[in-house]
Amino acid sequence: MRSQVVPDRLVVLTFDDGNRSDATVVAPLLERYGFGATFFITEGMNFLENKTSRLTWPEVRALHEAGFEIGNHTAAHGPADAQPTDEFRRDIEHIEQRCAEHGIPHPTSFCYPGYRHRAEAAGVLADMGYRFARRGVAPEYPHALGRGSAYDPATDHPLLIPTTAASGPRWRLENFIEALDQARDGKIAVFTFHGVPDLDHPWVHTDPGLFEECMGHLHTHGYRVIAMRDLAEYVHDETASADPYAGIQARMTPAPVDLTTEGATSPVGIDAKQPRFGWKIRSARRGERQTAYRVCVSGSRSRAADDDPDVWDSGKVMSRESAHVPYGGPALRSDQTYYWSARTWDADDTPSDLSDVATFDMGLLDSADWVARWIGTDARISAPLLRKEFQIDGEMKRARAYVSGLGYAEITV
Structure with a gap:
């Protein structure tokens, strides 16, 4: 112990x-x-x-x-x-x-x-x-x-x-x-x-x-x-x-690894309303071949790890595809973190272990989600430095800045 x-x-x-x-x-x-x-x-x-x-x-x-x-x-x-x-x-x-x-x-x-x-x-x-x-x-x-x-x-x-x-x-x-x-x-x-x-x-x-x-x-x-x-x-x-x-x-047991969403690992701020998933197959056996997959999306890490999805369950899909597999569940919400996992089946129809949990964060999908006002200046300055102070009341659980600008900009906190 x-x-x-x-x-x-x-x-x-x-x-x-x-x-x-x-x-x-x-x-x-x-x-x-x-x-x-x-x-x-x-x-x-x-x-x-x-x-x-x-x-x-x-x-x-x-x-x-x-x-x-x-x-x-x-x-x-x-x-x-x-x-x-x-x-x-x-x-x-x-x-x-x-x-x-x-x-x-x-x-x-x-x-x-x-x-x-x-x-x-x-x-x-x-x-x-x-x-x-x-x-x-x-x-x-x-x-x-x-x-x-x-x-x-x-x-x-x-x-x-x-x-x-x-x-x-x-x-x-x-x-x-x-x-x-x-x-x-x-x-x-x-x-x-x-x-x-x-x-x-x-x-x-x-x-x-x-x-x-x-x-x-x-x-x-x-x-x-x-x-x-x-x-x-x-x-x-x-x-x-x-x-x-x-x-x-035990770790060498076949399982999907290197999970990606829209081609990236744990991406933040994606704008695809039907994101595409991908993975690789880890196996100690040569010539391992996928014959089916199941993708599950959850609203919490614990449900994804427990193979108990509450957002979308693709069910067992007979396919060798392991890239660009589209999300097929209900509409995803702006500014939301989602957790997903995958399982595959081999040529003997034996299921793999469940993959590790991966994440993806949705960006702001609709124009109505952008409620901020533009930050700028009327002065003709080639590279203005703008600063804003604010105070947060209470304990902060999560914070994220969504930035859109014309030309080049950097944001620091």
Whole structure:
């Protein structure tokens, strides 16, 4: 059982490979916001030789003294799914010894080098007393996608914690926010970063400006940001299944994923009165083929998750279509958030799991919905700056600004 209920907006930050930017860029920003984090250290990746882009052990100790967790990333950064068990154990013990030499506590969190893992490796970690171990986004998602599943302590083994999102050079703030949306309903968003910037491996590089934006977003929106060791507050040893891969296999059960409305993920302000839905099929089986689908739209997240729609139920539709599937229910309301889910059937007429719940927000559909007055000035100013102050009485549940302008405009709150 869990020690505490997992709150919404719980985030774990992890940083791999001992990049110098951990000390020069990352740690000062995390300290400013009071965030926790885990830094996974390896002596592979030219750690001992390259002191231009890698930390020194005294700098690793300084991260510990600043309150951050130091995790084990093995001596040689070798593939845990291919290393002989004895060699894997020795690589782990080497980092433990190096931590002890520098006055750093015995690590209890581990990161699989190169995201590669197997059941035997998880067993070694359990025998050596490790509480938590982070993997990548696979096998549920391709590594190149950089997007994975939130950690669900109810189903995921604590020694095979999935990466919710791994930063890279193509990342944008929108990718970060999309991953953060999974930090609810008992699930925890776990992020993987490498160098900020990464001078040696551009394929995992994170732009420092983007990183600052991401951390600012966490702070502004009230997320609790912790190190991996702090998961002990929420995860009890009894949650660990005898089969460490049971949670992964359950997530690999066929189901619609990557749900879109009008071609976008969780769009806001759409004006299509009959929006079109789309999804992809996740399956561990090659050649998986959809033969039918069912789409349900609800007015609340709970009803959508319970497969109890109160707005529209398409019923089982015999079709292979998984894109541009039109909404066919009653008229949708302006300025309303809707929640939807999908289920598919395969060639054997076996139904999939219900998808995760997706959302879409309607814009203002009719001219009568626009009751505001134009904001402007008679002065001939090329780029006027206009300001309005107002006070909100009572507790605010939701606020949204609908903006229409001639030419270019920006709005800030």
